[in-house]
Amino acid sequence: MATLEIRDLHVSVEADNATKEILKGVDLTVKQGETHAIMGPNGSGKSTLAYSLAGHPKYTITSGTVTLDGEDVLEMSVDERARAGVFLAMQYPVEVPGVSVSNFLRTSATAIRGEAPKLRTWVKEVKESMERLNMDPSFAERNVNEGFSGGEKKRHEILQLELLKPKIAILDETDSGLDVDALRIVSEGVNRVRESGDTGTLLITHYTRILRYIKPDHVHVFAGGRIAESGGPELADKLEAEGYEAYTKGGTAQ
Amino acid sequence: MAEASIPVGSTTAGSIAVAAESTVATRMSAPPSFDVADFPVPHGREEEWRFTPLERLRGLHDGTAIAVRDGVRVEVEAPEGVTVETVGAGDARLGKAGTPVDRVAAQAYSAVEKASVITVPKETVLTEPIRISVQGTGETAYGHQVIELGAFAEAVVVIDHTGTGVLAANVDYLIGDGAKLTVVSIQDWDEKAVHVGQHNALVGRDASFKSVIVTFGGDLVRLHPRVTYAATGGEAQLFGLYFTDRAQHHEHRLLVDHNKPHNTSNVAYKGALQGEAAHAVWIGDVLIRAAAEGTDTYELNRNLVLTDGARVDSVPNLEIETGEIAGAGHASATGRFDDEQLFYLMARGIPAAEARRLVVRGFFAELVQQIGVPDVQERLIDKIEAELEASL
Structure with missing residues (x-):
């Protein structure tokens, strides 16, 4: 069973000629089939955790370890991490002009699966996934994220999640900016992947709203660059009622 | 890609002028002329020369570049029905499509002794391209080619520049009424070559002209494609692709002169740049005269x-x-293949080199498809791949 282990992770960024520590000792274990919600106020370092796991060059790991089934993730390049089974659904997906969605998806699937998917089954697979996400077929011919609405970008991220079937899926504020219908469609997509039991999910969110659609096994409160409290789904209810105030007092958050 | 992200040191200026007097014409330091003596030697601050490193022109601009006989080898492969002539400098068809607009073009016009005239008779529709190979031999040369299509003739011409040397050339396209001409000019020079050229197209009534300029090689390439119309109903499509590498200077200066009513023009140029001191210049002048x-x-x-x-x-x-x-x-936009795009593609398992390839191929794809000559398209795609390989 695939396991992502994060141990005492410290991460800093360079800003205004100064080094700023954002993550201050994160410990977390995510196993295949589990869903962990990471909740926290703005600036608590949630997105930094997501991007650090994916290998974004902006972030410097100063200490700690991240392993996937014992393999050192931090030693891998960004594309190696993806091929090892780490997927990051981004909060702000990037526009790539000149590259069509269909070309992008096929190139990505070829890289992840290690061989080009058979054309006939691939076309069907993409078409069905797109239908389930209420995406118009014309989407495939558009350039990656170019001119996409916020909701279209998120659906496109979840489409990739469904097609790439990662071991560990990190969803960075996938719910932000979505109306209720889009949130439901996107959540259903995530749930289909979860139901396979093959994917461990790290759901990063500011709001409890998405947890009505995606039921987590574990809830962690993120504050001040580390996990401040962990619990079961009931912790989300507590946050819904009381907010993050208890965790942000005393200046623990950024 | 944020199209607003203009790299350091670039300018993307645009203007729409509604002028009583043409600024396009007055911006030039001298009026068009066939006589090189009518143009002062440029010093580099003139509007039409300000982007060009004159010291790399090897004397083409100041009269010190002396041509040698057969400085370039020109071979023409033409299908049946096409006439290929070598004529003297006095032939009336030379310069009929346009007059030199700068000193180098006038120098070339004044210096050539022989010119090639390729004629496709009226109503002749070619099924195979006319192929012109211009091969540099390391020497200096001046050239002039005329391609004339009679009424309702149709032809595709591929002009392929390879080898090295210093070349200044004028190319005239005379497109008869209702005729259709596609010209693909490939600048696949070796790295030291210098090539300056003026292309003049005179588009007849209801005729269509398509120019595809593909510039990869050379130390300095400066081309000046120009279109004017002989009557109404004409169509001009000017496409261009350039891939400008380290220390290369590629300059494309276009003019479409809508001097007659009811004609159309469509210009699309795309360029990729990589490496220290790679410099691309694109000037797109479109003039719509009062009569047009x-x-x-x-x-x-x-x-x-x-x-x-x-x-x-x-x-x-x-x-x-x-x-x-x-x-x-x-429209003009300069964007950067940035770290965020690279990260996004790599985060989907795509290795860096392939991510770059994907983006550049995508960027050029729609223009490559416009060429319509399969072997040229394939060569172009291979060339783009090779350029990318070289950069990694």
């Missing part, structure tokens, strides 16, 4: 900067002297 009612024109330039240290100057200029037109527009 019903004109429909659009011009576009896109640049993709792949690495630091490259520079783009892109200057579209649309000048309109009549309001009675169907449409006129222009």
Whole structure:
């Protein structure tokens, strides 16, 4: 069973000629089939955790370890991490002009699966996934994220999640900016992947709203660059009622 | 890609002028002329020379570049029905499509002793391209070619520049009424070559002209494609692709002169740049004269900067002297293949080299498809791949 282990992770960024520590000792274990919600106020370092796991060059790991089934993730390049089974659904997906969605998806699937998917089954697979996400077929011919609405970008991220079937899926504020219908469609997509039991999910969110659609096994409160409290789904209810105030007092958050 | 992210050192200026007097014409330091003596030796601050490193022109601009006989080897492969002639400098067809607009073009016109004239008789529709190979031998040369299509003739011409040397050339396209001409000019020079050229197209009534300029090689390439119309109903499509590498200077200066009513033009040039001191210049002048009612024109330039240290100057200029037109527009944008795009593609398992390839191929794809000559398209795609390989 695939396991992502994060141990005492410290991460800093360079800003205004100064080094700023954002993550201050994160410990977390995510196993295949589990869903962990990471909740926290703005600036608590949630997105930094997501991007650090994916290998974004902006972030410097100063200490700690991240392993996937014992393999050192931090030693891998960004594309190696993806091929090892780490997927990051981004909060702000990037526009790539000149590259069509269909070309992008096929190139990505070829890289992840290690061989080009058979054309006939691939076309069907993409078409069905797109239908389930209420995406118009014309989407495939558009350039990656170019001119996409916020909701279209998120659906496109979840489409990739469904097609790439990662071991560990990190969803960075996938719910932000979505109306209720889009949130439901996107959540259903995530749930289909979860139901396979093959994917461990790290759901990063500011709001409890998405947890009505995606039921987590574990809830962690993120504050001040580390996990401040962990619990079961009931912790989300507590946050819904009381907010993050208890965790942000005393200046623990950024 | 944020199209507003203009790399350091580039300018993307544009203007729409509604002028009583043509600034396109007055911006030139001398009026068009066949006589080199009518042009002062440029010093580099003139509008038409300010982007060009004169010291790399090897004397083409100041009269010190002396041609040798057969400085370039020109071979023409033409299908049956086509006439290929070598004529003297006095032939009346030379210069009929346009007059030299700068000193180098006038120098070439004044210096040539022989010119090639290729004629496709009226109503002759070619099924195979005319192929012209221009091969540099390391020497200096001046050249002149005329391609004339009679009424309702149709032809595709591929002009392929390879080897090395210093070449200044004029190319005239005389397109008869109702004729269709596609010209693909490939600048696949070795790295030391210098090539300056003026292309003049005179588009007949209801005729169509398509020019595809593909520039990869050379130390310095400066081309000046120009279009004027002989009557009404004509169509001009000017496409261009350039891949400008470390220390290369590629300059494309276009002019579409809508001097007659009811003609159309469409200009689309795209360039990719990589490496220190790679410099691309694109000037797009479109002039809609007072008489040119019903004109429909659009011009576009896109640049993709792949690495630091490259520079783009892109200057579209649309000048309109009549309001009675169907449409006129222009667009210019210079974007960067940035770290965020690279990260996004790599985060989907795609290795860096392939991510770069995907983006550049995508960037050029729609223009490559416009060429319509399969072997040229394939060669172009291979060339783009090779350029990318070289950069990694």
